[in-house]
Amino acid sequence: MTVITIPSINGQRLERSLMELSQIGQLAQGGVCRLAFSAEDLEARKLVSVWMEAAGMTVHVDAVGNLIGRYPGRRDDLAPLATGSHIDTVAVGGRYDGTLGVLAGIEVVRTLKEQNLRLDHPLEVIVFSDEENTVIGCQGMAGKVNPNPELYKRRDGTDIQTCLKRVGGDWDKLAIARRSKSDLAAFVELHVEQGGVLEGAGVDIGVVTGIVGQYRFLVTVTGTANHAGTTPMDSRQDALVAASQVVLAVNHLATSTPGEQVATVGMLKVFPNATNTVPGKVELSIDLRDLDGENLRGLIGQLERELTRIATITRTEILLTQTLEVLPTLAHPEIQQAIEEACRQWNASYVHLPSRAGHDAQEIGRFTDMGMIFVPSRGGISHAENEFTSPEECALGANILLYTFLKLDQLPR
Amino acid sequence: MTVITIPSINGQRLERSLMELSQIGQLAQGGVCRLAFSAEDLEARKLVSVWMEAAGMTVHVDAVGNLIGRYPGRRDDLAPLATGSHIDTVAVGGRYDGTLGVLAGIEVVRTLKEQNLRLDHPLEVIVFSDEENTVIGCQGMAGKVNPNPELYKRRDGTDIQTCLKRVGGDWDKLAIARRSKSDLAAFVELHVEQGGVLEGAGVDIGVVTGIVGQYRFLVTVTGTANHAGTTPMDSRQDALVAASQVVLAVNHLATSTPGEQVATVGMLKVFPNATNTVPGKVELSIDLRDLDGENLRGLIGQLERELTRIATITRTEILLTQTLEVLPTLAHPEIQQAIEEACRQWNASYVHLPSRAGHDAQEIGRFTDMGMIFVPSRGGISHAENEFTSPEECALGANILLYTFLKLDQLPR
Numbered sequence: 001m002t003v004i005t006i007p008s009i010n011g012q013r014l015e016r017s018l019m020e021l022s023q024i025g026q027l028a029q030g031g032v033c034r035l036a037f038s039a040e041d042l043e044a045r046k047l048v049s050v051w052m053e054a055a056g057m058t059v060h061v062d063a064v065g066n067l068i069g070r071y072p073g074r075r076d077d078l079a080p081l082a083t084g085s086h087i088d089t090v091a092v093g094g095r096y097d098g099t100l101g102v103l104a105g106i107e108v109v110r111t112l113k114e115q116n117l118r119l120d121h122p123l124e125v126i127v128f129s130d131e132e133n134t135v136i137g138c139q140g141m142a143g144k145v146n147p148n149p150e151l152y153k154r155r156d157g158t159d160i161q162t163c164l165k166r167v168g169g170d171w172d173k174l175a176i177a178r179r180s181k182s183d184l185a186a187f188v189e190l191h192v193e194q195g196g197v198l199e200g201a202g203v204d205i206g207v208v209t210g211i212v213g214q215y216r217f218l219v220t221v222t223g224t225a226n227h228a229g230t231t232p233m234d235s236r237q238d239a240l241v242a243a244s245q246v247v248l249a250v251n252h253l254a255t256s257t258p259g260e261q262v263a264t265v266g267m268l269k270v271f272p273n274a275t276n277t278v279p280g281k282v283e284l285s286i287d288l289r290d291l292d293g294e295n296l297r298g299l300i301g302q303l304e305r306e307l308t309r310i311a312t313i314t315r316t317e318i319l320l321t322q323t324l325e326v327l328p329t330l331a332h333p334e335i336q337q338a339i340e341e342a343c344r345q346w347n348a349s350y351v352h353l354p355s356r357a358g359h360d361a362q363e364i365g366r367f368t369d370m371g372m373i374f375v376p377s378r379g380g381i382s383h384a385e386n387e388f389t390s391p392e393e394c395a396l397g398a399n400i401l402l403y404t405f406l407k408l409d410q411l412p413r
Numbered sequence: 414m415t416v417i418t419i420p421s422i423n424g425q426r427l428e429r430s431l432m433e434l435s436q437i438g439q440l441a442q443g444g445v446c447r448l449a450f451s452a453e454d455l456e457a458r459k460l461v462s463v464w465m466e467a468a469g470m471t472v473h474v475d476a477v478g479n480l481i482g483r484y485p486g487r488r489d490d491l492a493p494l495a496t497g498s499h500i501d502t503v504a505v506g507g508r509y510d511g512t513l514g515v516l517a518g519i520e521v522v523r524t525l526k527e528q529n530l531r532l533d534h535p536l537e538v539i540v541f542s543d544e545e546n547t548v549i550g551c552q553g554m555a556g557k558v559n560p561n562p563e564l565y566k567r568r569d570g571t572d573i574q575t576c577l578k579r580v581g582g583d584w585d586k587l588a589i590a591r592r593s594k595s596d597l598a599a600f601v602e603l604h605v606e607q608g609g610v611l612e613g614a615g616v617d618i619g620v621v622t623g624i625v626g627q628y629r630f631l632v633t634v635t636g637t638a639n640h641a642g643t644t645p646m647d648s649r650q651d652a653l654v655a656a657s658q659v660v661l662a663v664n665h666l667a668t669s670t671p672g673e674q675v676a677t678v679g680m681l682k683v684f685p686n687a688t689n690t691v692p693g694k695v696e697l698s699i700d701l702r703d704l705d706g707e708n709l710r711g712l713i714g715q716l717e718r719e720l721t722r723i724a725t726i727t728r729t730e731i732l733l734t735q736t737l738e739v740l741p742t743l744a745h746p747e748i749q750q751a752i753e754e755a756c757r758q759w760n761a762s763y764v765h766l767p768s769r770a771g772h773d774a775q776e777i778g779r780f781t782d783m784g785m786i787f788v789p790s791r792g793g794i795s796h797a798e799n800e801f802t803s804p805e806e807c808a809l810g811a812n813i814l815l816y817t818f819l820k821l822d823q824l825p826r
Contacts, residue, residue: 195643212642216688228677228700229625229769230608230793233668240678241664244657251654255646264641265653266690268683275629275698277679285688287641356642380643 006345007115009402011395014107018394021047021087021103022095031385032095036088036130037065037154037163044087045167048127051106056113057125063177064140065129065169071109073122079185079413081119081405083108084126085360086137093132094387096192096394100375102127104190104398111402119409121185128360129167136160138363143178179367185413186369188335189361190401192389196380197353204348204393205400206374207339210291211355211362213328215300217286219246219307223316225272225280236278240270242314243282249306250286253299261290261299262356291328291354329362334411335371335404342403348396369413373400419758420528422815424808427520431807434460434500434516435508444798445508449501449543450478450567450576457500458580461515461540468522470538476590477553478542478582484522486535492598492826494532494818496521497539498773499550506545507800509605509807513788515540517603517811524815532822534598541773542580549573551776556591592780598826599782601748602774603814605802609793610766617761617806618813619787620752624768624775625702626709626741632659632720635730638685638693649691653683655727656695662719663699666712674703674712675769704741704767742775747824748784748817755816761809782826786813 024044025034034040045067052059052069059069070080085101105125112118129137134152139145146152149171152160161171169177193199198206223239247265254263267285286303290296304320311318336352343350353374361370375397378388389397437457438447447453458480465472465482472482483493498514518538525531542550547565552558559565562584565573574584582590606612611619636652660678667676680698699716703709717733724731749765756763766787774783788810791801802810 193643194640196648197645214642227607227770227793227795228679229627229675229702229771230606231675232610232673233664233675235609238664238677240660240681244660247653247657248661251646251651260645262642262644262646264651264689264691266641266683266688266692267686268653268681268692269686270679270681273680273682275679275700276677278677279679279681287688289642357640358642380640382640 006403006406007111007117009107009111009395009398011391013110014103014394014398015391017051017103017107018095018099021099025089027092031092032089033091033093034087034089035091036133037158037166041088042166045127048087048102052125055106055109057109061168062140063170063173064136064145065164065167066137066141066177067127069106069125071112071123072118073120074118075120078121079183080122080124081185081408082124082126082187083189083401084124084128085189085191086128086131088130088132090132090383092385093383094385096387096389097194097382098131100192100389100394100397101190104394104401107398108402108405119405121409123405129169131360135358135360135363138360140174140177141179142363142366144363145174181368184368186332186335186408187361187364188371188373188401188404189359190373190375190397191359192382192387193374193377194357194382195377198351198374198376199378199380201351203351204396205343205350207336207350207352208331208355208372208374209336209352210328210330211359211365212289212291213293213296214324214326214358215288215296215322216324218321218323219284219286220319221246221282221316223280223314226278228276228278231278237315238278239282239316240279242310242316242318243268243284245310245314246284246307246318249310250303253302259290259292259295260354261288261295263288289356293328326358326362329365329370331371332369335369335408338404338407339371339373339400341407342400345403346396346399348400373397373404419816419819420524420530422520422524422808422811424804426523427516427807427811428804430464430516430520431508431512434512438502440505444505445502446504446506447500447502448504449546450571450579454501455579458540461500464519465538468519469526470522474581475553476583476586477549477558478577478580479550479554479590480540482519482538484525484536485531486533487531488533491534492596493535493537494598494821495537495539495600496602496814497537497541498602498604499541499544501543501545503545503796505798506796507798509800509802510607510795511544513605513802513807513810514603517807517814520811521815521818532818534822536818542582544773548773548776551773553587553590554592555776555779557776558587594781597781599745599748599821600774600777601784601786601814601817602772603786603788603810604772605795605800606787606790607770607795608790611764611787611789612791612793614764616764617809618756618763620749620763620765621744621768621785621787622749622765623704623741623743624772624778625704626706627737627739627771628701628709628713628735629737630699631734631736632697632699633732634659634695636693636727639691641689641691644691650728651691652695652729653692655723655729655731656681656697658723658727659697659720659731662723663716666715672703672705672708673767674701674708676701702769706741739771739775742778742783744784745782748782748821751817751820752784752786752813754820755813758816759809759812761813784817786810786817
């Protein structure tokens with residue numbers, strides 16, 4: 001047995017907080033619904049504020065609605081270190097996605113406070129606004145909010161100005177929310193993996209190497225709709241035959257070249273979509289992700305050449321429209337090392353892996369040093385009622401987070 | 414110039430009838446809507462009955478609602494020859510599909526009557542019920558109606574019993590509608606091609622060799638829905654990747670083997686159909702048609718082997734369910750010859766071709782000798798407002814029909 005000589009968080013207290021927060025927005029049929037800016041989100045923000053203050057933090061809300069708790073450091077001349085995540089959920093979410101990162105941050109501060117400890121740096125715990133939809137919170141901190149408020153409108157029609165006002169933000173003061181490395185020295189986010197790599201490998205902790213970049217495209221294939229009985233095979237311009245070649249080309253793009261890229265056609269619609277009509281038009285989506293930005297650009301070039309080839313041989317028109325571009329963000333090597341050391345300290349096994357899902361840390365990593373810690377997700381499941389990470393796994397993640405900050409606090413930054 | 418010594422139909426009168434009938438159900442936005450058993454269908458049946466009686470025919474309606482006009486022959490011991498088609502349309506139909514066959518039949522009888530001519534055989538002109546949907550009219554005459562009335566229910570919920578009553582039929586007397594070769598000696602249907610073969614070849618008349626058989630299948634591909642970002646390529650069971658291989662295999666089936674078969678995937682639905690989710694399920698339709706029943710069965714065998722192969726390599730489950738089986742019907746060689754002779758008589762160019770669309774003649778051909786005459790469709794278009802066959806082409810078709818009957822009347826049958 002290794003004797004742990006460093007402070008340790010209170011796993012039971014963390015678990016109680018996770019369960020208490022999950023009561024807010026709990027659905028009768030199972031799962032949690034706490035959409036950003038909803039009454040449930042407001043109630044959860046209030047509870048989290050109370051917990052932050054009880055842990056010795058001062059609390060404020062920035063212009064994009066991020067709820068920020070600050071635990072003072074020993075040296076006021078140092079920019080704060082920060083952790084955090086989000087407490088909003090998808091329409092039917094689980095208890096851990098986002099929430100664990102926020103509550104583990106608070107638990108870290110609770111632990112410091114009850115042991116009368118302070119870091120040299122101030123330590124912030126941040127609840128980012130609307131991670132599950134517009135990511136306006138982390139975007140605002142990175143100064144990347146689009147000036148068109150229409151893009152941030154809720155599905156129920158509520159405008160973003162109203163939403164921000166509800167939580168104490170202010171759309172007209174977006175610029176003030178922006179931060180830089182000089183006032184946020186480093187950011188570490190703890191999150192459930194939302195995938196099956198750690199569980200599959202039987203490993204405790206994922207040291208995230210970076211968050212993958214993501215491109216999305218809409219592809220429109222135009223052929224000629226025609227009678228499925230009377231149109232000879234050699235007279236057809238079948239949009240679905242062309243689209244099927246596109247689906248296979250996208251799959252081949254990701255599987256035939258070395259690298260960890262993933263490529264998916266998740267949405268495909270056929271027009272007119274009738275049994276006895278040769279398809280005249282198909283719309284489909286392409287989602288392409290990789291940590292390596294150079295590789296992503298190369299894959300897009302290959303994709304474009306493939307689409308041209310397919311259009312020619314199928315005598316169809318294929319239009320490629322980019323709908324999303326999120327550049328990859330790499331985790332800072334020093335933060336990865338600090339996490340590794342924390343794992344060794346706690347006898348925790350670990351692997352390095354990229355995050356293939358987006359996180360608040362992705363935007364924050366654009367202006368300051370960033371790192372992420374993953375804990376296992378049972379069955380790789382998330383965004384569902386049965387999302388699960390055990391209390392022991394949550395506690396270990398929080399301890400790794402604590403030790404990572406103890407370590408980072410000692411490094412010049 | 415060949416001097417035509419045979420009676421000739423009145424092309425202007427035929428054109429006037431076509432235009433008059435097309436007024437019934439004419440849509441403000443263009444096109445004709447005369448759904449079977451609707452008020453418009455009833456009005457059209459009434460007008461056609463009046464025309465039949467004026468042409469010297471006795472008129473009755475059989476149990477499945479077929480409207481039958483009979484022009485007496487010189488010999489009452491002979492079974493009638495018959496022609497006809499349908500006057501119902503799809504929701505937005507044209508002026509020629511079906512209608513031409515009925516009105517050309519009436520025009521043939523008008524011509525015989527005004528020249529005081531009779532055939533040896535009685536000559537029937539038949540308006541078949543509901544060709545565009547359930548084909549209950551021709552099915553009933555062939556004794557092939559399914560005893561389950563639910564299968565014949567209208568989209569608006571009206572049951573078939575009510576529909577048949579409206580037009581003078583009687584669901585409870587289905588069996589009486591059935592006919593055999595002994596009381597229907599031969600059937601010849603004139604129809605617009607609904608395809609572009611004749612126009613493309615610059616040919617006046619199509620001598621139909623038969624009506625293709627048609628198989629329809631529903632294919633269900635089951636994989637596993639998963640996160641498009643966090644699921645590595647080698648862990649996926651992507652139902653759309655498998656379905657795309659099915660689409661290409663179906664296309665290959667029809668294009669890579671000799672023969673005139675056509676194969677189409679016209680309908681394809683993806684579940685859950687979201688950009689960021691690896692598809693978990695796909696449903697698609699297969700429509701397979703050919704005149705050669707042996708070839709069709711061979712293709713289905715090949716298809717089954719391909720689906721098994723695709724399921725294995727994609728680690729998905731693929732289920733094939735047959736939803737339609739219509740056997741091919743061959744046109745009688747003697748009737749094809751009579752049509753060819755009529756073409757030579759009228760200096761009309763002709764080609765032999767299969768009908769790749771279904772027609773009333775398909776069911777009638779199951780119990781008696783059948784033939785079909787095609788006239789060109791401009792641009793191959795049908796089931797649309799701009800369906801068009803010129804008055805000259807319609808008149809030539811009607812003359813070919815008349816001469817075909819003059820010829821058939823002389824052959825022992």
